[in-house]
Ligand SMILES: N[C@@H](CCC(=O)N[C@@H](CS)C(=O)NCC(=O)O)C(=O)O
């Protein structure tokens with residue numbers, strides 16, 4: 341359990357933070373967690389992909405046109421890991437919850453593995469889900485498994501990636517306890533075998549047991565529906581597009 345109560349920032353008189361999100365995006369939930377840990381109030385503005393992209397999203401993140409985007413009283417920040425760093429640097433000190441480690445070497449390591457987890461584990465898993473051809477799928481699963489082996493090594497002997505408390509890398513890997521199972525189910529693959537990845541499996545349990553974490557996860561059946569529809573669409577058009 342996270343032995344931590346977020347500070348009360350109600351009196352700071354600041355405009356409420358907004359995050360542009362989509363209901364199913366694993367990249368968006370990590371921002372909510374960070375803001376909650378910092379004790380900051382925020383509003384969610386949902387994109388409805390069935391209606392195309394909103395003016396607000398196109399204007400806020402013209403380069404990528406992707407969620408999440410953080411709107412902080414006229415300041416616009418896109419890219420989830422960049423947003424996490426912004427939040428951590430802007431609201432730091434005192435009794436504010438630190439996300440990144442203090443030590444420069446540990447910070448660099450956390451950033452490295454966060455980038456790796458997104459590039460290799462998220463997209464590796466999704467690529468394996470999308471693969472149609474049996475041989476191609478088998479290869480994609482093997483590659484994803486190899487990537488998860490590196491994460492397993494990072495968490496070995498620790499409760500959380502950041503130590504005894506959750507931090508930046510835990511938030512970035514925070515899709516694993518919830519979305520990974522959905523991807524496995526809808527994509528017809530198995531990645532997180534408890535025997536192959538005992539430490540990661542235990543970490544997933546510890547992480548999801550934290551109430552502040554659990555309450556931000558989107559409903560599982562919604563993710564299953566979304567993933568099913570998306571996968572059948574992708575398989576019938578160009579493969580391997582996340
Ligand atoms: N690297 C980005 C990835 C964000 C991302 O892929 N967002 C997806 C939703 S899960 C999105 O907005 N997709 C819309 C699109 O690709 O057109 C981040 O970390 O923020």
Ligand SMILES: *[C@@H]1O[C@H](CO)[C@@H](O)[C@H](O)[C@H]1NC(C)=O
Nearest residue numbers: 559560561562563564565566
């Ligand atoms: C998911 O799909 C099932 C079957 O089509 C449907 O009954 C259910 O209401 C859907 N759930 C959500 C959250 O969309």
